[in-house]
Amino acid sequence: MILRQFLTLTQHASAERRAEAAGTLAQAYLDGSLGPDAAWEAKTALLALLDDPALAVRRALAVACADAAGAPRPLVVALASDHPEIACCVLARSPVLMDADLVDCVAIGCETTRSAVASRPDLSKPVAAALAEVAGLPSLTALAKNPLASIGTAAFLRMVERHGEDAELRRALLARHDLAIEVRHAVVALLAEQLARAGQDEGWMNSERGARVAREARDSAALALGDEAGETGLARLVAHLRVQEQLTAGLILRAILSLRLPFAEAALSELSGLSRARVAGLMFEPYSAGFIALHRRAGLPALLLPGIQAALTVWREAADGRGGPSGPRLARSMIEAALTACETLPVAEARGLVALLSRFEAEAARDEARLFAQEQIEAHARDEAARLLAAPEALPVTDTWPETMADVWDLAGGSTLPEVIELPAPAFEPAPEVADSVVAVGEMSEPEPSVSEPALPDAGAAWPLAPRPEERLGAPVVVQAPSRTTAEVPSTLTAEATETLLAGLSEALMASVLSVRSGLAGPEAAPEVRPEPKPAARPREIALAVAAGMIPQDLVLSYRADRRRERLAA
Structure with a gap:
């Protein structure tokens, strides 16, 4: 229907x-x-x-x-x-x-449909292998950019072999987190060959020098990858190099002379069939019969044996704790020992080996120079920082704020930044009644014209002023010699100002002041210095409290006793 x-x-x-x-x-x-x-x-x-x-x-x-x-x-x-x-x-x-349907579509489809297959989120290894075998560059790039695709190492290597010259494909491959170390080495080796061919095409080098540059760059990349590969990755890399016929005697010699001993151990173990632990023990005794047999079993040329033995002897002495250089300096010492050992060989046979060792020595010397330059830069930076911390100087006052550290250094004249930067306290407008009270107190305590006394802040100034440590509430009274200014103030005016201020204090505030002072009156009491909190929205109470803290204690007690007698008489 x-x-x-x-x-x-x-x-x-x-x-x-x-x-x-x-x-x-x-x-x-x-x-x-x-x-x-x-x-x-x-x-x-x-x-x-x-x-x-x-x-x-x-x-x-x-x-x-x-x-x-x-x-x-x-x-x-x-x-x-x-x-x-x-x-x-x-x-x-x-x-x-299913996978069979997708493989069939890959085999008979066009690049558009292959790119659609390559972008599937659940792509399996068989389909990825089919794409790596027959797909073009657009489809392989889409496959490499698919983070959810499951791609085997053989498929990766096939992709590099077919279209590894493309820069976009190489970037997509190197950006993957699951790229095997063999594939990384294949990508780097292909790039080294491309650079060597570019130099030959431009006439910068001949074919022999181009081949040597490509080979040495490939070997250096293999050793660099081996440094970060781990035990399993290093074994896989060495096996891959052997399959690609790139595990040569020159690579093993470079590994030993550049202190890549784990790589040399893995390579000798792969070539000889012995365990890596056994190879490591034999390398620690380079002049023993076991190491000579290992050298012969690994298929290394007999011409390399004296140089390797001399280099390993220098390395063993450094490893035994006998002192000596380390890092690039140790590598250079090993190369010099190998060159010395090759002096006894026939010139015609050792000419190529000596040339190779000389190139290694030049590379080690450059590494040593880089290390020394970096150490000198770091030492200069440390010394300069210590000098700046030991002798601080203030920056000159300028109208513009420095935008970069170079500007700060120029302002400092090559010295340092100030240790303490004083910032102005935030100002606010006091309440009208507080301003009136302050002005009244100032008028009552006005000294004679001949007496110079610091003026109290007016109503428009910042309020409250932070008291000194000896003037804080609860601080012990410290007897000091009266200055000339305070000694010349008439006592009548000071007494009248004090009486007016005490009359405006509440009973609870006077009791609080006395209780705090009684708790800190011991001989071990010391003024407490702490950052002043931001004033609350009650400036009158704060002003009265600050003023009360500046009145002698005996006067407060006397005034309180008089007030108590007046209440009893009433």
């Missing part, structure tokens, strides 16, 4: 209407709301739509079935072999397609 109605309604409809009807029918089938008979009819109608000449109809089917796990498999497989615009919808996402 559904099939008949669908064919009747879409027989003379336009391509847009047929595409809309196809999408609706596919959604109804995938929802699972149809009965068994209706579902069979709907499935048959969907398969019949594969013969529709309009791309829009088949594209509507592909879009509806792309992410559906319950889509009819014959329908999805047919759509995967359709026009690339339609096939890409199901090849990139459909969970119905």
Whole structure:
């Protein structure tokens, strides 16, 4: 019934209407709301739509079935072999397609469909291997940029072998977190060969020098990768180098003379078949019969034996704790020992070896010079920092704030920054009643014209002023010699100002002041110095408290006793 109605309604409809009807029918089938008979009819109608000449109809089917796990498999497989615009919808996402279907599409498809397969999030190793074998550069780049694709080491190596010259592909490969160390070495070796060919094409070097530069760059890259490979990665790298016929005697000699002893141990173990622990023990006794047998069993030339023995002897003496150089200096000492040992060899046979050792010596000398220069820079920086900390000087006052450390250094004249920078305290406007009280106290304590006394702050000044440590609440009274200014102030004016201030104090505030002073009155009490808190929104109480802290204690007690007698008399 559904099939008949669908064919009747879409027989003379336009391509847009047929595409809309196809999408609706596919959604109804995938929802699972149809009965068994209706579902069979709907499935048959969907398969019949594969013969529709309009791309829009088949594209509507592909879009509806792309992410559906319950889509009819014959329908999805047919759509995967359709026009690339339609096939890409199901090849990139459909969970119905199996690895065999994807491999077949890779083999017979175009680069557009292969790129769609390469971007699948659940791509398996067999499909990735098929892409690495037959896909072009765009598809391989898409595969390398797919972080969820599972790619084997052989597929990676095949990708580098086929299209490793492309810079974008190399960047995509090196950015992957699962790239094997063998692939990294293959990428670096290919890049070294490219650089050598570029030098030859430009006429900078001949073919022999280009080959030597490429070989030495490849060996240096192999040793650098071995430093960060770990035990397992180092063994895999050495095995890969042996398969690629790059595990040469020159590489082992370079490893020994550059203090890459773990690499040399792994290489000799790979070539001789002995365990790495056994090889390490024999290398510690280079003049023993066991090491000579190891050298012969690994297939190394006999010409290298005296130089290797002399170099390992220098290394063993340094390892035994007998002192001596370390790092590049030790490597240079080993190379010099190897060169000395080669002096007894025939000139015709040892000429190439001496030239190789001379190049190693030049490289070690450059490494030593770099290390020494870096040490001198660091030592100068430490000395300069110590000098700046030992002799601080203030910066000159300027109108502009320095933007960089170079500007700060120029302002300091090559000295240092100030240890303490004083910032102005935040000012706020006091309440009117506090300002009036302060002005009143200042008027009552006005000295004679002949007496110079520091003026109290006016109402517009910052308030409250931070008291000195000896003036804080609770600080012990320290008897000091009166200055000339305070001694000349008339006592009557001071007494009147004190009486006025005491009259404005509450009983609770006077009791609090006396209790605090009594707790700190012992001989061991010391003024407490701590940062002043930000004043609260009660400036009158703060002003009265500060003023009360400056009144002698005997006067407070006397005034309090007089007040108590007045209350009893009343």
